[in-house]
Amino acid sequence: MIRIVPVTDRRSREWFIDVPFRLYRNDPLWVPPLRSDMRKLISPKHNPFFAEADIQNFVALDADMTPVGRISAIIHHEYNRRFGEDRAFFGFYETSPDPAVSAALFQTVESWSQARGKRTLIGPYSYTSTQDAALLLENLDSQPPCLLQTYNPEYYRQHLESAGFNLAFTFSTYGVDSVKTPRTDKLQNQAAMLRQRHNIQVRNASKAELKQNLDELRRLFNDCFADNLEVAPISRESFRFQLDSVRPFIDLAGIRVIEVDNQPAAFFLILPDLNELLTRLGGKLGLLDLIRLPRYRKQIRKCVIALIGARPMLHGQGVGRIIADEIIRYAYGRYEEVHTMWIDDRNPSSYVLAANGGMQRTKRYGVFQKSLGAGSAAAKEAQA
Known part of the structure; x- marks a missing residue:
């Protein structure tokens, strides 16, 4: 029964x-x-x-x-x-x-x-x-x-x-080893030309303005996914709550905003793969774990693109290559692998972005x- x-x-x-x-x-x-x-x-x-x-x-x-x-x-x-x-x-x-x-x-x-x-x-x-x-x-x-x-x-x-x-x-989700290859060198050269051609700048988050930076990401996310058939806007309160559990692990260099003509146009947020840490902890965070946390963090091998987006009017203009180049630049030397959260199989611009970065499909979801x-x-x- x-x-x-x-x-x-x-x-x-x-x-x-x-x-x-x-x-x-x-x-x-x-x-x-x-x-x-x-x-x-x-x-x-x-x-x-x-x-x-x-x-x-x-x-x-x-x-x-x-x-x-x-x-x-x-x-x-x-x-x-x-x-x-x-x-x-x-x-x-x-x-x-x-x-x-x-x-x-x-x-x-x-x-x-x-x-x-x-x-x-x-x-x-x-x-x-x-x-x-x-x-x-x-x-x-x-x-x-x-x-x-x-x-x-x-x-x-x-x-x-x-x-x-x-x-x-x-x-689907995608992943790639964080290594330099002829593909990444070519991508870097293409991105450099696009930066000059379209007056594109990239900036990181700052410690002094992290709260404002994160809210900017939320607004950009809502704008970038305004036409998506499965995503409703995230409120400020819910977005803050979702980030609270990972806030101690946010790396300012892993938050990047791409500007076109001085206007925010695309973004990404990369986090360490905290699942590697959670596997160690078994559901509980004890006193010894808190002491060892800095050491555990240094041993994390993978990072995950937690948030990413580009304004729809920029699709097809090469911004995806710049995003891919910035992700590779960030991960190289910091992590052994780069992974994504879910990418809608109906969204060709997203998996073209994954392909530009040399990523392979790792999992398929429904x-x-x-x-x-x-x-x-x-x-x-x-x-x-």
Whole structure:
């Protein structure tokens, strides 16, 4: 017997957090998050996104009251204002191999969504498309995920399709060794010519103005993705919250803004691959770990392009080559590998940028959706 309970108190919150630790305890590819970070992430008191969305977390319990699955139901109001009021998300989806667990989780989220008049369920987005997103379809490099990349067993896709979900779109992550090659030399020469031809300047963030620099990145991100069909604008509060857990690891040289005729036109933010650190910690940050943190940080081999974008009117004008050149310049001598977060497979300018940097696809992901039909009047009355 599978029982689905809403997360409403400390006990159910710990059940929710504990699910992946139980499911993946023998999986060498899974990277455990810090439990303390997860408590903040799912807390309405700490996470400002709860003020921007309707969110309900659920846990699946077996007959012995052992947590065997979890899921979140989300209605992101800004996303719906932009793309239509009929959508709900699901996220933080984890389940045992038993298909009955998955079926019960999805039935619960579908009922919750229909009761609020939603007709389409999309995911996984945890909680939104600018955070952990999508289902791993192919682990092409057979490596653990880097920072901002998700991980799951292969059977998750079968469970989704059995529940009536269809693959809506795919995206990929890319990686490359941080070494000098004839390709990078050619790219550097091309970028130098483009800088002169189009009056392009590149600047880093500064310690004195880091707060303003980060807010500038947020505004640039919202502008650059204004026409994207899956990304809603990030509020100042949510953006700040998302960066809080990585703020001690932000390198000012890894924040770069590209200006054309003295106007901000493109940007990127590169972070160390903190998943290498999280693998060491096993979900907890102890006193000895805090002492050893500077040493751990120096041992991180990879970096991840956490944010990147260019204003749409600049696509096709060579700005991508300058971005790729700046990324290579930054990573060389600092890290052994450079990786990306997700790149939409429908966006040719993005994967051309990856190709310009000599990157190879490392993982392929998918977002799924299901039509629910109109929420019933009885369900709406029950909610009221």
